[in-house]
Amino acid sequence: MEYITSYNLEELRERLAKLGMEKYRAVQILGWIYKKFQTDFDHMTDISKENRKLLKENFFVHPLELKEEVQAEDSTKYLFRTSDGYTVESVLIKERDHLTLCVSSQIGCAVGCKFCATAIDGLVRNLRTEEILDQFLHIQMKILPQRIRNVVFMGMGEPLANYENVRKAVEIMVSPWGIDLSKRRVSVSTSGIVAQIKRMSEDPIMKEVNLAVSINAPSQQLRELLMPISKTNDLSTLMKILKDYPYPKGRRIMLEYVIIKGINDKEEDALSLARLIGKYKSKFKVNLIPYNPDPDLPYERPSLEDIYKFQKVLWENGISAFVRLSKGVNIFGACGQLRKRDVIKLREWKEEKAGLRSS
Ligand code: SF4
Structure with a gap:
């Protein structure tokens, strides 16, 4: 079968x-x-x-089983179980006039960003094409007749480290014989693996969808501290490949910046980020994501005032920047928070099954 x-x-x-x-x-x-x-x-x-x-x-048809959903004001988090007993999460976000689904591409993640809950367990395994698509199918079937119009690969995992499975899932999402989403409404978000971004730029299917890159720091030194992947994918090489990315005029790459109190939230950081983008302002837009604290991680969210000051510096330098504020922040962590809780539940459930726990 x-x-x-x-x-x-x-x-x-x-x-x-x-x-x-x-x-x-x-x-x-x-x-x-x-x-x-x-x-x-x-x-x-x-x-x-x-x-x-x-x-x-x-x-x-369905490799995943829907186990749990957690509602918040503007979003719902769904937790699935795979046939081999792991958990995968997706988040459906209600925006003004449309629904966006954030899907996971791996169980855990090997990239190891210091501020991310998913990184705590490391990589368990890649999700297969059908497991990526099944997140969409289960949720879409549940919410019919409403339709999901946007998909973002911003859940657990580094999508470009699972290239073949993500590529085929994207192909099925955007093909007329498949889900037939607009290519402009599918986004792949990466931690910045330079070789894979190059591969994406040469791929007839992948180069058509939106590219988002987690920058998170305006300097190599700080980025290495927050994102160890930066040691092998340095910021200047990354920025060069992004500046050369073959997007048609007017289309912009999203630079994602998780803004963390006392780490990367100062006005000088905003100024350095503006310098990093330099004269390529029309190629990028910056998405400022206020950090969602995790009890196991030593980072905090800056005040809204500081976040808006940061944004203002970018604006003053001619850079398009917006702040992603979710009203459903109580169910979001840094990516993977709900899964982490469920990993503990899963462990308890397995122990229960093996007769090691009473309830
Ligand atoms: S932020 Fe994304 S790339 Fe970084 S460890 Fe978490 S899941 Fe992986």
Whole structure:
């Protein structure tokens, strides 16, 4: 048995042919899953009974099980369990006139940003294409008839360290035979792996979607402290590849800046960031993300006043900058906070099953 959502159109056509089905059925089946969000083969009424039986004998649809959801004013966090017992989280954010889904691409993360809760456990494993897509499918099916229009790869993990699976998930999200989201409404956020950004820039599918890069510090020295990945992907090489990124005129790369009290929130830091961007102002916009404190990490969120002062310096230097404020901040941590809590719950659950705990 395999997951049908692990296939793109071409692959599914070939796979169906091997099962003795007509290749054109692939568009029909993917239409049921990604357009009508019907994932029960028995309800795919324009497929013959015989073929539905074949599908049921050969394919699953959902690799994830939805375990929990936590509501906040403007967002909902969803926690899934994988078939091998790990947890994955996604966040649905209600914006003024649309819904944005933030998906995870890995279980844990190897990048090790010092301010991030996901990094505490290190990398467990990559998510497969079908596990990335299933976050979307479960949530979309649950909230119908509302539609998710935007997807951001900003959940747990470094998407570009799981390139092939993320690429195929993006292909299925933006293809007319798939979910058919606008390419301008899918964003991939990276910690700044230079070689993978280059690969993305040369990839016909990936270069079309939005690129967001976590900068978090205006100098190599500070960035190395916050993001050890900077030692091998230094800031000047990263900025060079971003300045050369082949976006059409007018399209901007998002520089994400998690703003942390007493670490990177001073007006001099804003000025250094403006200098780093230099004359390439039209290529970038800066997203200031107030840090969400985690009880296990020694960092704090700056005051709103300091955040706005930082933003003002960027504006004064001609740089487009906005502050991402979530009203649902009580359920967000730095990425991965809810999962961390669930890791503990999962451990307890496993112990319970093994008879090591009474309840
Ligand atoms: S911030 Fe993102 S890249 Fe950095 S450790 Fe956390 S999940 Fe990984």
